Amino acid sequence: MSAPATERTERPAAGAARPTDRRTGPRRRSGIPGRLALYGTLTVLALVFVAPMVWAVSGSFKPRGDIFEYPPKLLPDPATLDNFRSLLSDQPFWHWFAVSVVTAGLGTAVAVFVCAMAGFAFAKYRFAGKRLLFNVMFSSLSVPFAVIVVPLFILVVKSGLSNPWFALTVPWVAPAFGIFMMQQYIIQSIPDEIIEAARIDGAGEFGIFLRVVLPLLRPSLGALAVWQFLQSYNSFMWPLVLISDVDHYTLPLGLNILFRAEQRQFDLVLPGAVLASVPTILVFLLLRKQLLEGLSTGAVKG
Missing domain, CATH: 1.10.3720.10 (MetI-like)
Incomplete structure (x- = not known):
């Protein structure tokens, strides 16, 4: 005697896509904006923390008159070691x-x-x-x-x-x-x-x-x-x-x-x-x- 139709369970065929697989793409796409926001925030914070050190290193090779020039220059022009010489000797x-x-x-x-x-x-x-x-x-x-x-x-x-x-x-x-x-x-x-x-x-x-x-x-x-x-x-x-x-x-x-x-x-x-x-x-x-x-x-x- 065959089992009632209500008790039959059909197994998905091999290679058939599962329902959860259909949602994988949208989930990944929905996480991209969050990752971009996270990376953007971390980049801004890194720049905030690194900027003072970069400015100090750059200013240490500039003459006194060029340290606070506006607009500021990242690379000293001209670069000089006189600041280090004066510090270490005087x-x-x-x-x-x-x-x-x-x-x-x-x-x-x-x-x-x-x-x-x-x-x-x-x-x-x-x-x-x-x-x-x-x-x-x-x-x-x-x-x-x-x-x-x-x-x-x-x-x-x-x-x-x-x-x-x-x-x-x-x-x-x-x-x-x-x-x-x-x-x-x-x-x-x-x-x-x-x-x-x-x-x-x-x-x-x-x-x-x-x-x-x-x-x-x-x-x-x-x-x-x-x-x-x-x-x-x-x-x-x-x-x-x-x-x-x-x-x-x-x-x-x-x-x-x-x-x-x-x-x-x-x-x-x-x-x-x-x-x-x-x-x-x-x-x-x-x-x-x-x-x-x-x-x-x-x-x-x-």
Whole structure:
């Protein structure tokens, strides 16, 4: 007996177009205007962010009288290196450069290690007052640095630690944001089983941190290093309060002197800004892989 007609199901013939295939073309065509709008917006934003740097590089090779000419010219005509010669010979630029790079590098290295160690302690250990200590540390993020700059200056001076090479790194050795970042990354990425296995093998707690935990934190350490280096390298208020000797100025302070001069020496400020951007660009290029991995890991697991 044949099955009722209502129960028969006809299968589409091989090669027959499915209903969903008919809508594929219109869907793709409808997404083109959205993509064009997105790419157009990104292009405009890229131009907005890149334009000041392009103008600074171009102006650093122009005589002072041609920097603000109208209409502006992208390519300097004539191009000159006198601005760089005057900056490097008449101003203590290399002193400012050395102070900024060395203090920012030392502060970043110490901060990355301290934040990783503190984050590991908050993430994997239980001790009395842990929650209170973490809340106090985390709440310090809401305190502006301008509020503590005077007490910090008095503390540094009274302690006899006002040497510029040392004092410039003090505020950046244990940032609350870095500790919180490390703590969250360790909780998400390092299971307790790995640490317990290392303890069973006879490793000490500090050895576990150095040999097991620290290598696994490479992406987050790179992201923290970029952020920390920029914070220290671009610091202006703390060096302004601490340093009185022009030879020990950092780059932001030195360029500020040139900018606030009687004639506003833009022909020296622009090449100084171009040279000052070189360390930050190098840090980003060296740590870009770790930075992108750290950000993508946080985006997926957060």
